Amino acid sequence: MILIDYKDSRPIYEQVYDKFRLLILNGALKSNDKMPSVRTLAMELSINPNTIQRAYGELERTGYIYTVKGRGNFVSDTEGLKQEYRREVFGRLDEVCDSALKAGITVDEMISHIKGNGGEQP
Amino acid sequence: MILIDYKDSRPIYEQVYDKFRLLILNGALKSNDKMPSVRTLAMELSINPNTIQRAYGELERTGYIYTVKGRGNFVSDTEGLKQEYRREVFGRLDEVCDSALKAGITVDEMISHIKGNGGEQP
Amino acid sequence: MILIDYKDSRPIYEQVYDKFRLLILNGALKSNDKMPSVRTLAMELSINPNTIQRAYGELERTGYIYTVKGRGNFVSDTEGLKQEYRREVFGRLDEVCDSALKAGITVDEMISHIKGNGGEQP
Amino acid sequence: MILIDYKDSRPIYEQVYDKFRLLILNGALKSNDKMPSVRTLAMELSINPNTIQRAYGELERTGYIYTVKGRGNFVSDTEGLKQEYRREVFGRLDEVCDSALKAGITVDEMISHIKGNGGEQP
DNA sequence: GTGGTCTAGACCACA
DNA sequence: GTGGTCTAGACCACA
Numbered sequence: 251m252i253l254i255d256y257k258d259s260r261p262i263y264e265q266v267y268d269k270f271r272l273l274i275l276n277g278a279l280k281s282n283d284k285m286p287s288v289r290t291l292a293m294e295l296s297i298n299p300n301t302i303q304r305a306y307g308e309l310e311r312t313g314y315i316y317t318v319k320g321r322g323n324f325v326s327d328t329e330g331l332k333q334e335y336r337r338e339v340f341g342r343l344d345e346v347c348d349s350a351l352k353a354g355i356t357v358d359e360m361i362s363h364i365k366g367n368g369g370e371q372p
Numbered sequence: 373m374i375l376i377d378y379k380d381s382r383p384i385y386e387q388v389y390d391k392f393r394l395l396i397l398n399g400a401l402k403s404n405d406k407m408p409s410v411r412t413l414a415m416e417l418s419i420n421p422n423t424i425q426r427a428y429g430e431l432e433r434t435g436y437i438y439t440v441k442g443r444g445n446f447v448s449d450t451e452g453l454k455q456e457y458r459r460e461v462f463g464r465l466d467e468v469c470d471s472a473l474k475a476g477i478t479v480d481e482m483i484s485h486i487k488g489n490g491g492e493q494p
Numbered sequence: 495m496i497l498i499d500y501k502d503s504r505p506i507y508e509q510v511y512d513k514f515r516l517l518i519l520n521g522a523l524k525s526n527d528k529m530p531s532v533r534t535l536a537m538e539l540s541i542n543p544n545t546i547q548r549a550y551g552e553l554e555r556t557g558y559i560y561t562v563k564g565r566g567n568f569v570s571d572t573e574g575l576k577q578e579y580r581r582e583v584f585g586r587l588d589e590v591c592d593s594a595l596k597a598g599i600t601v602d603e604m605i606s607h608i609k610g611n612g613g614e615q616p
Numbered sequence: 617m618i619l620i621d622y623k624d625s626r627p628i629y630e631q632v633y634d635k636f637r638l639l640i641l642n643g644a645l646k647s648n649d650k651m652p653s654v655r656t657l658a659m660e661l662s663i664n665p666n667t668i669q670r671a672y673g674e675l676e677r678t679g680y681i682y683t684v685k686g687r688g689n690f691v692s693d694t695e696g697l698k699q700e701y702r703r704e705v706f707g708r709l710d711e712v713c714d715s716a717l718k719a720g721i722t723v724d725e726m727i728s729h730i731k732g733n734g735g736e737q738p
Numbered sequence: 739g740t741g742g743t744c745t746a747g748a749c750c751a752c753a
Numbered sequence: 754g755t756g757g758t759c760t761a762g763a764c765c766a767c768a
Contacts, residue, residue, distance in 0.1 A: 385743080545758085
């Protein structure tokens with residue numbers, strides 16, 4: 251379900267955070283679903299529980315999950331999150347467009363590039 | 373000419389690297405222009421020479437500048453570099469499009485977003 | 495395991511880089527083996543950690559090892575690297591042949607020289 | 617006649633040294649030919665005279681030229697030098713063979729590689 | 739404990 | 754003066 255890529259230069263807690271974030275945005279994990287417990291997941295992935303704890307902490311801080319003491323972590327209501335993710339993606343799109351214009355790439359070139367691949371890359 | 377942002381989480385050497393890379397791609401620095409000397413720049417920016425050295429090392433490794441021992445660093449021929457930068461930007465564009473599609477954003481939405489801001493953000 | 499030759503004019507970081515590269519290409523170090531930690535190795539060799547860091551940095555940049563933050567450095571998958579090393583050696587062989595022909599040494603002379611020593615030099 | 621490549625990472629004096637060494641070994645410069653004067657050459661190449669001086673110093677030290685005070689530098693008798701160059705090239709060939717064997721390249725592979733390109737590369 | 743970045747400062751080769 | 758290497762030592766993020 252979750253795979254750590256040790257050759258990825260990003261810290262492990264961030265990889266875990268991102269994986270869950272996508273599972274939630276995808277709909278693979280739904281509102282109020284129970285998250286795996288910190289210890290269980292740490293053992294499954296052979297990772298330090300501190301690292302899972304940190305990933306869960308970030309997920310909670312950014313509103314993806316909520317904690318019920320003594321019971322575990324659960325997926326938040328996902329509607330607002332999806333809106334926020336859209337905003338984030340548009341923000342990244344703006345950044346890339348900015349770089350593109352600096353490099354002399356025109357809006358038309360970008361558009362035809364986007365149409366061209368249709369986002370079918372892996 | 374070059375400003376360090378200490379609130380930026382990225383390392384200083386990377387900021388310096390990026391700044392010069394853009395100056396070169398912009399055409400503000402042209403082929404065979406002399407780069408400021410390691411020591412001069414270090415003093416101007418109140419930065420350790422080692423840090424500048426590292427930035428210059430990366431610029432050399434990636435082909436943006438070349439070193440003449442005892443003389444200084446100079447801007448490389450920039451033609452190929454511009455092509456490569458284009459490729460890099462298109463690669464990032466692909467990634468963002470990928471994220472966008474995962475978030476349920478359609479190609480048409482992206483295109484109208486790009487047209488909309490025309491890359492006018494800062 | 496690793497010995498620094500202070501009489502060698504090449505920088506220390508490069509000697510360390512080369513030693514490990516050979517250990518990896520030899521098979522003495524295998525994929526996913528843990529490298530000695532920067533600090534441990536620095537102490538063993540009585541060398542500054544920064545110097546080891548630089549050697550490890552080059553090894554990572556050229557794909558011989560990968561870093562897991564907080565855990566250490568590990569040997570990469572070595573298959574592709576061996577292929578690349580072969581290409582490098584053949585390239586150097588071409589250069590030497592070129593010099594040889596300029597010096598009036600014939601292909602036959604070179605071949606008999608190679609057969610002669612069979613690579614038995616130290 | 618002589619061109620400096622500023623993008624070459626080798627020091628300039630070494631490039632000058634190598635160029636003349638080849639001209640002498642080639643036969644383009646013959647025994648007792650007069651070398652260009654240090655000052656003339658320095659001006660032609662827009663190089664610091666110290667640098668030419670150093671190159672000439674190395675050429676003298678290794679026996680390629682000799683100095684007559686007040687008259688200039690002249691090419692030495694070249695017979696012995698050619699022999700020595702042969703020895704040097706064979707030495708380099710040994711080194712490459714050594715690397716090759718370490719990489720698992722067999723003598724036969726090397727020979728067929730040499731025969732294959734016939735040293736026709738640039 | 740592990741690697742990553744940075745400063746301060748030295749010494750060297752090269753021009 | 755110019756870049757290249759190295760040491761000593763600090764502080765940070767990550768596990």
